[in-house]
Amino acid sequence: MELFFLLMLLVVMGTALGSGYPVAFALPGSAILTVGAAALVGLLLEGSTAAYFANGGPSQWLSAGVTNLRGVYWEPERDTLIAIPLFIFMGIMLQRSKIAEDLLVNMAQLFGPIPGGLGISVIVVGALLAATTGIVGATVVAMGMISLPAMMRNGYSNSLSSGVIAASGTLGQIIPPSIVLIILADQLASAVDQAGTSRTELYKVATGELTMPSEFAIVSTSAGDMFLGALVPGLLLVAIYILYVLAIAILRPKMAPAVPYEGKYDAAFIGNVLLAMIPPLALILLVLGSIIAGVATVNQAGAIGAVGAMVMAGYRLHPKGRPGRFTPAIIAAVGLALVAWTLANYNTNVLNMQTASDRMGVTLAAIGVGLIVISIIWSGIRAFTNEDALTGVMVETAKTTSLVFIILLGAAMLTAAFRAFGGEELVKHFLEGLPGGFWTKFIIVMTVIFVLGFFLDFIEIAVVVVPIVAPILLADPEANVSAVWLGVMIGLNIQTSFLTPPFGFALFYLRGVAPAALKTIQIYKGVVAFILLQILALIIVAFNPPLVNYLPARTSLTAETAPPPVNPALQYCIEEYIADAFDTRGPQISAAIETARGLDVSYLPENLRDDWIEGLDKAATAIPMMAEIQTIQQRLRDGAVDYRPEHTIVRGLQRDMLIRTKEIADLRLRASRGFGDSEAQTARADALQSEVDALQAQIPATWEDTQATYNVLNKENETARNLYRRTVDQAYGPVMDMKAVIASTDALEAIRAPIAALVADAPGMDGDTADVRFKEVESMLGDVDGGREIRGLLADARKEIDDRSPDPERAMAYLAEAQALFDTQMAWRTRAATELLPGVTAYDDAIRDTIGLRQQPRLPRAQALEVASCAAHHRDISLNF
Structure with a gap:
């Protein structure tokens, strides 16, 4: 009976979606109806509401729904979804302020004289708008209204024109920042947890070991990683589109002729092009650049994008010819420049202001922030008063965001019902029963997603299909794919859903603004080539995982918060790098070791010398x-x-x-x-x-x-x-110890006078005074490498003075021994600083990036890049299971 109700769930959902019922209500509604029917039939026929559930019953399903609700709205660990309204606001604001129109007009004039140039300009603008707005409907409508008439008027093929516009308009789904990527990151975060549990159980069953080595664990992903991972594939798709249009223009010139610009290429033209291009490019740099550089999280970058879009709207919506049109934008630019310069030259930590320079830095930063705030308020007032743009944007943002979140919750209810009736187990057993291993499962899943794209929107696919299939694919140790690669592959696949008839949304948007001369069949014919190009890009990325994995790995390993080289997950790639280094530089490293043996360490303390x-x-x-x-x-x-x-x-x-x-x-x-x-x-x-x-x-x-x-x-x-x-850890430890001890010579010398003062004053000290003064010097020695023995002798002397039965003579003996040890240490430390340190430093330089690599606080940049390149490839680990 579970299969019957599982089939009922799918039929009810498909019927509701096919009839045009709102997705936000079709998904949870089908789950509620099916769960209710199963519970009622179970109660009537078997006397239990849980009789026809494979996992638990209706109470567990309700509990899962509450958990998902809390996960979306209240769990601070899952704050990725906060970025959704911010990026939606940014996109709608740029569309309402007609910045997209400016880009299209100027780029068409710039590239038009090149064969196929008009089509190329549409693709370039589509990519730029994708990196700023990410709103497919707005992009397709804008380009359809502006570029399509121009392309048809200048002799472009109707099918090519419609294909270029529709395909370019969908780039916002894969080029970051993208709502699809944010949703996929959120869904994959849960999938990674499930896949990790499955892989651990698989390892336990296969090997009998209770714990799985962390190097076999599945690395989770985030919206930032998804943005970085999708950047190169998105640009690859743009390049493929451009090459296709160029090929058409060369092979069949009549389909994509050059369009001469009737105006003059003068200073005014250059000014218009720069004004249209520089602000969006600056916004892209601020949003994506801040994420790539690790300066901002995705949520913070979304806020930057929303504010930047409003500042741009502030001058674009202001009537031309009126004074002060660019004043708010100029104020924002000055404020940003001042903040950037201040951060580069001053300490701006308000809680750690100590000098006049620190106070100056905080003051300058405050002035810069103040200028930015003034610009934001000013631009916001302009957006509110001109064409009522701000109100419209806020309303549309609220509507779109509400739709996305309601669909997320509804899909969570549907997925919980699917699992309750054993659907996930059926899918898992079906996929695992296929011959051919991971790639057979992957191809089947991608084919299903592609077919679903003919009928479902990207959100439904992302929130319904991904939670079911992603844990199965990620848990497979054969390909051992990364979550970010799988997410980008699904994102590329989902993108085709906007182009595939009969329900391709980009086709509907274009049909709505296209002239009657453009037939619907021509639109369908035009997108076929671009669907095939998207599949080509999908294949290229599938066989070249570093296109996705390298940039997130590089950013992670070169960031300030990079994991240390002793991280178990990095060991395989680190050792691959070291093996290559030993092959190429082995003789030099061996020579450095032998040279280090010739250093005179006879005067060092026995423990340091032996180590x-x-x-x-x-x-x-x-x-x-x-x-x-x-x-x-x-x-x-x-x-x-x-x-x-x-x-x-x-x-x-x-x-x-x-x-x-x-x-x-x-x-x-x-x-x-x-x-x-x-x-x-x-x-x-x-x-x-x-x-x-x-x-x-x-x-x-x-x-x-x-x-x-x-x-x-x-x-x-x-x-x-x-x-x-x-x-190697034991080999490099003495190098660090030696350098630390020698480097602390000056710090130890600074304690000479306090120790001498203790020796002079100790005979007349009482217990309380000794407790204060000795502990002060002991604390100073605690910061000196190798000062532990002297500190211990001082502590022994303090205890003799502070004891119930003080023994001044014994205390003075300890002090004399401490002072003698101090003089001895200063003698060999001073000699070592002159004679030994250069040799130790040269030895350290020779082995630091190989033998000593694990003990570094973080990977040096050159080694981080090598390890990132290695980690970007998927490694088959199935034989360990």
């Missing part, structure tokens, strides 16, 4: 250890040739057995509780058990030996890597 020598011995073994790791790695690759086919067969059989085993457990549980026909369920469970036994018999007799052989190699690899990591 130094032991560290050099361990450093000398690092290169051979890495060579051994590479040898084991090759043996693993060779062993995988025989192990992988058998592993694939056995894991497939075990997966099928697990599916049947779960169904057996469910059937026997339902039979024991009296739900349904107990005899039929028991018979079905017995039949399934026979199938399990048959599958078990198909496992090759050699499997245990084959697995044991490969696991030995895997264990050797793990042991060798762990040993290497411990060795």
